[in-house]
Amino acid sequence: MRKEILGVTFDDLTLEEAVAAGEQLAAGETFSYVVTPNPEIVNLGRQSEDYRQVLNRAALVLPDGIGVVHAAKILGTPLQGRVPGIDFAAGLMARLAETGGRLFLLGAKPGVADQAARRLTDQYPGLCICGTHHGYFTDPAPVVQTIREAKADVVFVCLGAPKQELWMARWGPETGAHLMAGLGGVLDVFAGNVKRAPAAWQKLGLEWCYRLLHQPSRVGRMAKLPLFLVAAAREKGKKP
Numbered sequence: 001m002r003k004e005i006l007g008v009t010f011d012d013l014t015l016e017e018a019v020a021a022g023e024q025l026a027a028g029e030t031f032s033y034v035v036t037p038n039p040e041i042v043n044l045g046r047q048s049e050d051y052r053q054v055l056n057r058a059a060l061v062l063p064d065g066i067g068v069v070h071a072a073k074i075l076g077t078p079l080q081g082r083v084p085g086i087d088f089a090a091g092l093m094a095r096l097a098e099t100g101g102r103l104f105l106l107g108a109k110p111g112v113a114d115q116a117a118r119r120l121t122d123q124y125p126g127l128c129i130c131g132t133h134h135g136y137f138t139d140p141a142p143v144v145q146t147i148r149e150a151k152a153d154v155v156f157v158c159l160g161a162p163k164q165e166l167w168m169a170r171w172g173p174e175t176g177a178h179l180m181a182g183l184g185g186v187l188d189v190f191a192g193n194v195k196r197a198p199a200a201w202q203k204l205g206l207e208w209c210y211r212l213l214h215q216p217s218r219v220g221r222m223a224k225l226p227l228f229l230v231a232a233a234r235e236k237g238k239k240p
């Protein structure tokens, strides 16, 4: 049962439920992918029918940003809360460390995924990171081959939107992996290069504000967020 927010259909799950669903998909035999749309991604989906379909075909569509949660409320179809991609990734890694599932890290600038892998294996004893690749490649074929040879069960695909979602949908099935998750800038955080907002800011729904203070270059991207809520209010106005 999904809830539609400006064209994108979200799963209304808690973090724990999302991780449990991800774990099941990772253990399955077929290929699936997870997307974690924030308002920016939903906006991109409103501009491109193809991209929106790629988002809606995901096995799990998790509300990454507080803006999505606010929009859901405005539309009268409230969600239980945010499920940040980074928390989903952390929960899944804790499970993989126990079950022995193999994780591949794809994306970010050269060296970042390796550094993230080193820190994550310290943080999650038993976690098997079976390979890494940076996200600045043009030919997908060697990357697909590398993931295939690494026998990855799960791949974190961190190429930014819309590239990561389009990449997972197009190339994912050829890698032999069972589950891919599109996770934006999480490798930069796992590598220790970008700091996440303290828990108190996260609880107040102000993670976006912390990010803006630390990466002021994002102001152009974030300026569109209020318009996202206005679009939700307009959509609600159209409903009987």
Ligand code: UDP
Pocket (backbone or CB within 6 Å): 107, 108, 109, 134, 135, 136, 158, 159, 160, 161, 163, 183, 184, 185, 186, 187, 188
């Ligand atoms: N990136 C990449 N390949 C590209 C473009 C971007 O690997 O061609 C990486 C970039 O280095 C960063 C991530 O994708 O690590 C996108 O981060 P961003 O902060 O834009 O994502 P968000 O967390 O906002 O979704």
